[in-house]
Amino acid sequence: xxxxxxxxxxxxxxxxxxxxxxxxxxxxxxxxxxxxxxxxxxxxxxxxxxxxxxxxxxxxxxxxxxxxxxxxxxxxxxxxxxxxxxxxxxxxxxxxxxxxxxxxxxxxxxxxxx
Amino acid sequence: xxxxxxxxxxxxxxxxxxxxxxxxxxxxxxxxxxxxxxxxxxxxxxxxxxxxxxxxxxxxxxxxxxxxxxxxxxxxxxxxxxxxxxxxxxxxxxxxxxxxxxxxxxxxxxxx
Numbered sequence: 408x409x410x411x412x413x414x415x416x417x418x419x420x421x422x423x424x425x426x427x428x429x430x431x432x433x434x435x436x437x438x439x440x441x442x443x444x445x446x447x448x449x450x451x452x453x454x455x456x457x458x459x460x461x462x463x464x465x466x467x468x469x470x471x472x473x474x475x476x477x478x479x480x481x482x483x484x485x486x487x488x489x490x491x492x493x494x495x496x497x498x499x500x501x502x503x504x505x506x507x508x509x510x511x512x513x514x515x516x517x518x519x520x521x
Numbered sequence: 522x523x524x525x526x527x528x529x530x531x532x533x534x535x536x537x538x539x540x541x542x543x544x545x546x547x548x549x550x551x552x553x554x555x556x557x558x559x560x561x562x563x564x565x566x567x568x569x570x571x572x573x574x575x576x577x578x579x580x581x582x583x584x585x586x587x588x589x590x591x592x593x594x595x596x597x598x599x600x601x602x603x604x605x606x607x608x609x610x611x612x613x614x615x616x617x618x619x620x621x622x623x624x625x626x627x628x629x630x631x632x633x
Contacts, residue, residue: 449623451623457619501619510567510621512566515564
């Protein structure tokens with residue numbers, strides 16, 4: 408059973424703070440993704456990675472960066488948090504060990520920036 | 522890039538009736554179409570998917586149909602139950618790509 412975990416369920420930060428959101432998967436998946444979910448806007452892709460140290464911009468990368476130093480871990484970084492980054496952040500992974508196509512999601516981190 | 526649209530945004534159905542959600546996509550090279558269900562407060566989970574070499578796929582009360590010519594695909598839920606109440610997301614993946622393009626989601630409400 409694929410397990411994708413995220414470091415926090417709820418997070419409250421101040422404007423201008425540096426924020427780290429971490430995601431870990433235990434299925435040796437090559438691909439990892441970060442989405443943000445906002446009401447009426449669905450799931451929007453921020454960044455994704457298809458291998459260690461590789462990253463690709465998604466549809467809304469501005470204000471974010473990512474790090475993938477190990478295969479199982481994918482971090483999302485908000486260099487200087489702003490109030491418009493208040494959102495639900497979802498991590499997902501997919502890979503050969505579970506059929507490549509299916510994306511498995513983490514439980515989400517609800518981030519509030521004050 | 523791929524653009525996926527979902528209609529309607531909200532759907533209310535009586536328990537026992539059928540629900541149908543339609544999605545359209547823009548990239549004719551897309552070859553994989555999953556549907557995810559997200560219950561309130563929970564993570565999205567894959568419920569069914571279809572590939573471009575198949576026109577229809579069924580799994581108990583849910584089915585997905587694909588019309589490649591018209592570039593649309595639909596989720597059909599029969600004999601709806603209260604536990605079917607959720608947000609449903611369609612998505613499409615272009616050939617050679619690892620990423621999915623998601624629709625904005627449909628809120629389905631099953632009225633007991």
